[in-house]
Amino acid sequence: MKDEVFKYLNSFQIDFNHFIKKSDKDIIVASDLISKAFKKNKKLLICGNGGSASDAQHFSAELVGRFKKNRASLPAIALNTDTSSITAIANDYDYSKVFSRQIEGLGQKGDVLLAISTSGNSKNIKEAISIAKKKKIITIGLTGKKKSIISKVSDYCISVPSKETSHIQELHIIVLHLLCILIEKKL
Numbered sequence: 001m002k003d004e005v006f007k008y009l010n011s012f013q014i015d016f017n018h019f020i021k022k023s024d025k026d027i028i029v030a031s032d033l034i035s036k037a038f039k040k041n042k043k044l045l046i047c048g049n050g051g052s053a054s055d056a057q058h059f060s061a062e063l064v065g066r067f068k069k070n071r072a073s074l075p076a077i078a079l080n081t082d083t084s085s086i087t088a089i090a091n092d093y094d095y096s097k098v099f100s101r102q103i104e105g106l107g108q109k110g111d112v113l114l115a116i117s118t119s120g121n122s123k124n125i126k127e128a129i130s131i132a133k134k135k136k137i138i139t140i141g142l143t144g145k146k147k148s149i150i151s152k153v154s155d156y157c158i159s160v161p162s163k164e165t166s167h168i169q170e171l172h173i174i175v176l177h178l179l180c181i182l183i184e185k186k187l
Contacts, residue, residue, distance in 0.1 A: 015162040019171050027175060030140050031182035033156065037112045037138070043075035045107060045137070047099040047114035047128050051169050052142075055116055059176045067180035071187060073147060074180040079128075091174065099117040099128035109136040117141065117166045119150065120148020120159070129153050143164075143173060144168035 036042055044063065046056040056078040063076035079102045089101045102111065107138065113132040117125045120143035129139045141154035144162060151157040160171040181187065 011164065014168050015160075015164065015167045015171065019174075020187045022161055023158060023175070026156070027117075027178050028182065029156055030158055031179050033138055033140065034114075034182075035183050035186040036114050037110060037178065038074055038183070039077075040110055042108065042110040042112065043077060043106075044077045044112050045077055045079055046114045046116070047079040047125060049080070049124065049174050050114035050118075051121055052118055052172070055169070055176060056080055056114070058173070059114070059179070062176070063183070064179045067177070067184055069184045071184060074183070074187070079103070079106075081114060096123045096127050099124050100131040102106060103128055103131045103135065103137065105163065107132060107137050110138075111135075112138045112140060114140050114142060115150060115154065116143075116172065117148070117150045118144050118165055118172070120145045122150070125150055126153060142172055172180040 031034055037044065048056040048061055055060050057080065060076040060078040063111040065073040079099050085102060086098045089098045093101065113128065115125045115129055126149050139155045141155060141157035143150045143159050146159045158175055160168045162168050162171065
């Protein structure tokens with residue numbers, strides 16, 4: 001059992017070291033885009049499926065509430081939290097539309113969409129980005145693989161350099177916490 005723990009943590013350490021070397025610029029760009037939107041009284045829309053849905057909700061809560069600093073609440077919305085909208089849209093249209101329909105109704109030019117997809121290939125995330133772009137909403141992908149559908153269609157993308165799903169999710173939380181730190185410093 002001890003070997004399994006060591007093996008997992010060692011493989012995470014390798015992915016973490018790659019992450020440190022390659023992701024700082026992308027995180028800084030994303031924090032700048034989100035901060036500038038907040039300064040212009042625009043909002044951040046966030047979406048994801050499964051564990052990424054939890055990450056979207058977590059990030060939204062840190063911004064609406066606070067992370068480390070007492071400050072004004074920030075306009076961030078996790079689109080995966082409205083179960084009535086999600087189930088109605090999935091039933092009346094298709095699951096691929098659960099986020100795009102919300103963006104169609106809530107999104108405005110100058111807002112930012114943070115689209116989280118561990119695989120980088122989620123159809124409903126791709127659809128959300130497509131509608132966001134039509135509405136002139138800045139799109140930021142947060143993915144695992146460097147070459148994915150989401151990384152190709154997003155205006156900007158933070159790609160976590162790992163093929164291990166659990167490591168991608170763990171590193172996504174680090175990215176979101178770093179975004180919180182940087183956003184709070186900028187506002």
